[in-house]
Amino acid sequence: MPQSIEISTVGGWAACRGGGQASSRYGKIEDLVVGLKAVLPDGRMLEIAPLPRRSVGPSLRDLMVGSEGTLGIITELTLRIWKKPEIERGVVLAFPSLDAAWASARRIMQAELRPTIARIYDAVESAERTEGLDVFRAAPILAILVFSGSEPMVSAEQDMALAICAEEGGKIAPDGPFHHWKANRYVAYSQKWQAAGYFNDTIEVTGNWSAIPAMYAAMGAAAREIFPGIHFGAHWSHIYPEGACQYMTLRLPPMEQAEALPLHARLWEAVEGLTLDHGGSIAHHHGVGVFRNPWLARELGAGLDVLQAIKDTLDPGNLMNPGKLGLRPAASAVDVRHD
Ligand SMILES: Cc1cc2nc3c(=O)[nH]c(=O)nc-3n(C[C@H](O)[C@H](O)[C@H](O)COP(=O)(O)OP(=O)(O)OC[C@H]3O[C@@H](n4cnc5c(N)ncnc54)[C@H](O)[C@@H]3O)c2cc1C
Structure with missing residues (x-):
């Protein structure tokens, strides 16, 4: 969920x-x-029957x-839907570096193992979650893996995944x-910071494993150049054989809104631009x-252009959510960001 x-x-x-x-x-x-069923802009129903697979043109x-x-x-x-797993086991790991944690995640997914949850935190986000745990002094990167299913399957996946982590220098840590x-x-944390006057935002992007180290480093550097005192933390919590979602939290300290909003715009420009520079997608979910x-x-x-052509055909009056998804806005629309 x-x-x-x-x-x-x-x-x-x-x-x-x-x-x-x-x-x-x-x-x-x-x-x-x-x-699914959907009502098209002209009122007709689009009905896509639930079937495991089909070969009747592109996927509507x-x-x-x-x-x-x-x-x-x-x-x-x-x-x-899936059956409720018989058991669930969570394992906490301490890695000596982000490179070691990323390598483990990549190898786990490419070995066709499927942890239910896989979360890797950068040094900033790890420190927030590991205070007082000695093992993280020498190995400061936190990772959480959760395995679920039947007992033999969980044990097999866990053993294989933890063997990979051990080879990359990961150590089992207390499960707190x-x-x-x-x-x-x-729990959403943004409200807490916003209530205290901070400007807190999150940005999630997708990158391939080969691009993530440079992409992450470039984004952190760019954010600190835009505002040296910024909080910039990241975690990778949706992982795939090819890459992962990089989920970042960017937080500016209390200041006048007139000062914060241009900084916020520059931060987004930097992060999304660098995502594209590194061959990623500007949005994961x-x-x-x-x-x-x-x-x-x-x-x-x-x-x-393909999307716009489909939109123009299905919704010639531009009635439905005009201007969203990069599509043509309503004639009367005003871009308030540039006012
Ligand atoms: C604190 C917080 C945590 C979040 N965590 C996650 C997360 O873990 N994972 C995640 O994926 N997202 C997350 N989100 C983002 C957001 O909640 C999700 O993307 C969610 O899927 C949006 O659903 P909604 O019902 O709120 O849609 P809305 O915000 O109401 O609508 C979003 C868009 O979808 C359109 N839309 C909505 N319903 C329909 C429909 N039935 N048919 C056609 N169009 C429709 C709307 O017109 C609008 O353009 C989070 C957001 C917040 C604020």
Whole structure:
């Protein structure tokens, strides 16, 4: 389930191509939707019957999953469900470096192991979660792995994954950070900082394993150049054989809004620009809305023209969420960011 479970809808998860916390095993929402119904802009129903696979042209299901309300309103979803796991085991690891933790995650996924949860925290976010735990003095990078399923499967996956971690220098650590994560996994921290006057935001992007080290380093450096006292922390919590989601928290201290908003805009420009420079995707699971419009043409190239052509055909009056997803705004729209 997404962290936003209490404030979001199933339709919204599908419309934004969201991702739950156990995506490393079960996939994102696009991997869970097997069928759907949607009302098209002209009032007709688009019905995609729930079937395991088909070979009848491009996936219309995928056209709707992620369309952010621009092509129709999703009224019904059929989701793949899984049996409740018999057991679950959480393991906390301390790694000597981020490189070692990333290498472990990459090797685990490429070995076809599927931990239910896999989380790697950078030094900033690790320090916040490991205070008083001696093992993290020499190995400051925190990782949490959770395995679930039947006992023999969990034991086999856990043994193989931990052998990989040990080869990369990972050490088993006390399991407090796992229990803390589990107890707080649906708690949003932004409000706490915002209530105290801070400007707190999160940005999630996708990168391939080969690009992540340089991408992460460049983003941290850029953020500190824009505002030297910034809090910049990151974790990687949706991992795949090819790469991972890099989820960053950027926080400016209390200041006048007129000073903070231009800094906020520069930070987004830097992070999204560097994502594209490193061959990544500007959004892993939060979608585009209107805020990410400036970078969509660079990411999708001719693909954005394809989307616009589909939009123009299905919704010639530009009635449904005009201006979202990088598509043409309503004629009367004003871009308030430049006012
Ligand atoms: C604290 C916090 C934590 C979050 N954690 C996560 C997380 O763990 N994982 C994650 O993926 N996201 C997360 N998000 C982002 C967000 O909650 C999700 O992307 C969620 O999927 C959006 O769903 P919603 O129902 O809130 O959609 P809304 O915000 O109401 O709508 C989003 C867009 O989808 C369109 N839309 C909504 N419903 C439909 C529908 N039925 N048919 C067509 N279009 C529709 C809307 O028009 C709008 O353009 C988080 C957000 C917050 C604030």
